[in-house]
Amino acid sequence: MNAKIWLSSPHMGGREQTFVQEAFDTNWVAPLGPNVNGFEQDLSLFLGGDYHVAALSSGTAGLHLGLVLLGVKAGDEVICQSMTFSASANPIAYVGATPVFVDSETDTWNMSPELLEQAIQSRIAAGVKPKAIIPVHLYGMPAKMNEIMGIARKYEIPVLEDAAEGLGSSINGKMCGTFGDLGVLSFNGNKIITTSGGGALVAKDAEIIKEARFLSTQARDEAPHYQHSKIGYNYRISNLCAGVGRGQMEVLADRVKQRRDNFNLYYNRYSSKKGIHFVTEPTGYFSNRWLTTLLIDPAVAGFTREDLRLALEKDNIESRPLWKPMHLQPIFAGSEFFGNGTSEMLFANGLCLPSGSNLVQADFDRIFAIMDTMLK
Numbered sequence: 188m189n190a191k192i193w194l195s196s197p198h199m200g201g202r203e204q205t206f207v208q209e210a211f212d213t214n215w216v217a218p219l220g221p222n223v224n225g226f227e228q229d230l231s232l233f234l235g236g237d238y239h240v241a242a243l244s245s246g247t248a249g250l251h252l253g254l255v256l257l258g259v260k261a262g263d264e265v266i267c268q269s270m271t272f273s274a275s276a277n278p279i280a281y282v283g284a285t286p287v288f289v290d291s292e293t294d295t296w297n298m299s300p301e302l303l304e305q306a307i308q309s310r311i312a313a314g315v316k317p318k319a320i321i322p323v324h325l326y327g328m329p330a331k332m333n334e335i336m337g338i339a340r341k342y343e344i345p346v347l348e349d350a351a352e353g354l355g356s357s358i359n360g361k362m363c364g365t366f367g368d369l370g371v372l373s374f375n376g377n378k379i380i381t382t383s384g385g386g387a388l389v390a391k392d393a394e395i396i397k398e399a400r401f402l403s404t405q406a407r408d409e410a411p412h413y414q415h416s417k418i419g420y421n422y423r424i425s426n427l428c429a430g431v432g433r434g435q436m437e438v439l440a441d442r443v444k445q446r447r448d449n450f451n452l453y454y455n456r457y458s459s460k461k462g463i464h465f466v467t468e469p470t471g472y473f474s475n476r477w478l479t480t481l482l483i484d485p486a487v488a489g490f491t492r493e494d495l496r497l498a499l500e501k502d503n504i505e506s507r508p509l510w511k512p513m514h515l516q517p518i519f520a521g522s523e524f525f526g527n528g529t530s531e532m533l534f535a536n537g538l539c540l541p542s543g544s545n546l547v548q549a550d551f552d553r554i555f556a557i558m559d560t561m562l563k
Contacts, residue, residue: 188503189502189503189553190503191505192503192504192505192541192546192550192553192554193541193543194377194478194505194506194540194541194543195377195378195477195478195541195542196377197376197377197381197383198543198544198545199434200434200435200438200441201434201438202433202434202437203430203431203433203434204434206225206429206430206431206433206434207430207431207434209221209222210222210426215426216425216426216427217425217426218404218423218426219404219423219426220426220429221426222429222430222433223242223423223424223425223426223429225433226382226424226429226430226433227240227241227242229436230242230372230387230389233362233436233439234365234389235362235365237391238364238365238389238390238391239389239390239391239392239393240387240389240396241387241388241396241399241400241403242385242386242387242423242424243385243386243387243388243399243403243423243424244384244385244421244423244424245373245375245384245386245422246274246349246351246371246372246373246374246375246386246387247274247277247278248386248403248420248422249373249386249388250274250275250347250349250371251278251282251420251422252399252402253347253371253388254278254279254282254319255282255402256369256398256402257318257319257345257347257368258318259279259284259318260282260283260318261282261283262284262285263282263284263285263318264284264285264286264287264315264316264317264523265279265285265317265318265319265320265321266286266288266289266303266306266307266317266319266320267286267287267288267289267321267513268288268289268291268297268321268322268323268325268330268349268513269288269289269291269512269513269526269530270290270291270323270325270509270512270513270529270530270534271323271325271349271510272351272510273516273518274351275321275323275349275351275513276288276321276513276519279321284318286513286519286522287306287310287317287522287523287524288512288513288514288523289302289303289525290525290528290529290530291325291530291533292331292529293529294331294466294469295325295329295330295331295466295472296325296326296533297322297325297328297329297330297331298322298331298335299527300331300337302526302527303320303338303525305525306525307338307342307344309525310523311342316342316344317344318344318345319344319345319346319347320335320339320344320345320347321346321347322335322346322348322349322367323349323351324348324349324350324351324352324356325510326474326477326478326539327352327355327356327379327446327474327475327476327477327478328353328468329353329363329472329473329474332348333358336366336367345367345368345369346367346368346369347367347369347371348363348364348365348366348370348371350364350370350371350372350389351372351375351378352378352478353475354372354378354379354380354475355379355440355442355443355475356472356473356475357473358471358472358473359471364389365389368390369395370388370389370390371386371387371388371389372386372389373385374386374387378477379439379442379446379475379477379544380432380435380436380438380439380442381431382424382428382431382435383428384428385424385428385429386424400423401419402417402418402419402420403419403420403421403422403423404419404421404422405419405420405421406418406419406420407419441544442544443475443476445544446476446477446479446542446544447475447476449476449543449544449546450465450474450476450479450542453465453479454479456555456558457481457558460488460562461487461488462483462484462486462487462488462489463481463482463484463488463562464481464482464484465479465480465481465482476542478539478540478542479539479542480509480538480539480540481537481538482538483495483536483537483538484536485536488561488562490561492508492535492536492537492538494561495557495558496508496538498557498560499557502557504541504553504554504557505541506538506539506541507538507539508537508538508539509533509534509537509538511534512534514526514530515531515534540554
C-alpha cells in the first residue's frame with residue numbers, strides 16, 4: 188500500500204528541540220517556566236503587540252475559561268456558530284449554559300450576521316438575553332467580524348472569538364483572535380502550528396489575562412498553605428510543550444505561506460471544473476488556508492463528495508467531510524437554531540483536502556491523479 192498522506196500532520200521547524208532541551212538542561216519540566224513566558228510573548232508580538240496572552244493546555248480550555256471570565260453561568264444562553272467543531276459548543280455545556288445555534292453565510296461559511304441579529308432579537312423577545320456570542324473562523328477563513336462586533340456592541344453582548352483554526356488570518360491587517368472581547372487559539376497536533384496539545388486565551392485587558400492565569404493554575408490564593416477562594420482549573424500549558432511552541436512560532440509565517448500555496452495548487456487546477464466551488468477571500472480578508480476545502484455539486488459534477496473521499500481513501504489519502512453542524516448533533520438535539528440551510532448544504536457537499544505544510548510534489552501527484560480521473 189502507498190504511504191499515508193495525512194489531512195494535516197505536524198510539521199516541525201528545527202529549533203523546537205533546542206527549546207525543549209533547554210527545559211531539560213535547566214530542569215524546567217514543571218508546568219510553568221521560561222518557555223511559557225517566551226511563548227506568550229511571541230504570540231503577543233505576532234498578534235500586534237497590544238494583546239496579552241495566557242498559554243493553556245488546549246483551545247477548549249481557552250473557550251471554557253473565556254465563558255467563566257465573561258460570567259456565563261448555569262441557565263444562561265450563549266449564541267454559537269453551528270458550522271464548527273464540537274469544541275466550540277461543548278464549553279457552553281461545561282458551565283451549565285444553553286447553546287443557541289446560528290447558521291452560516293455563503294461568503295465565508297461562518298456565522299451569518301443577519302441571522303445572528305435575528306437570534307438575539309428573538310431570544311430577547313422571549314425574555315432571555317444571550318450572555319455571549321461565539322463566532323468561529325472556519326478552516327482559517329475569517330468570519331465577518333466587523334459586522335458581528337457591530338451587532339454585539341449594539342446589544343451589549345460580549346464576544347468570545349474562536350480563532351482556533353485562524354492563527355495568521357486577518358481582516359484588513361487586524362489579526363484573528365483580536366476582534367472579540369476575548370480570543371481563543373489552538374495548537375492541537377493538526378493545526379497550522381502545534382505544541383502537541385495546547386491553546387491560548389487572548390485579551391487586550393491585562394487584568395483579564397492575569398485572572399485567566401490564576402484560574403488556570405487551580406486558583407491558588409496567596410498563602411503559605413494551599414487555600415482556594417474560587418474554583419480553579421488545571422489548564423496551563425507545560426514548559427515542555429511551550430518550548431515546542433516557541434520553535435513553531437519561528438516558522439509560522441512560512442507555514443501560512445505553504446498552506447496558501449497548497450490552496451492555490453488546488454484552486455488553479457480545479458476551480459474551473461463544473462460543479463466545483465472553492466470559498467474565496469472577500470476584499471481585505473486574508474486566510475491562513477489551514478485546510479483547503481471545496482464544494483461538489485453532484486447534479487453538475489456527476490459525483491458526490493463522498494465518492495471523492497472514498498476514492499482518495501482507497502489510495503491511503505486522508506480527506507474529511509466538512510464539520511457536521513452542531514444543531515444536527517445528537518448531543519444538542521432540540522437546541523434553538525436560527526438558519527436557512529446553508530450549513531446543512533455545506534456539510535452535505537463539502538470536503539477537506541490534504542493541506543499539510545509538509546506535503547511534497549509526489550503527494551500532490553497522487554492526489555491529483557485521483558481527482559483528475561473524477562474531474563474529467
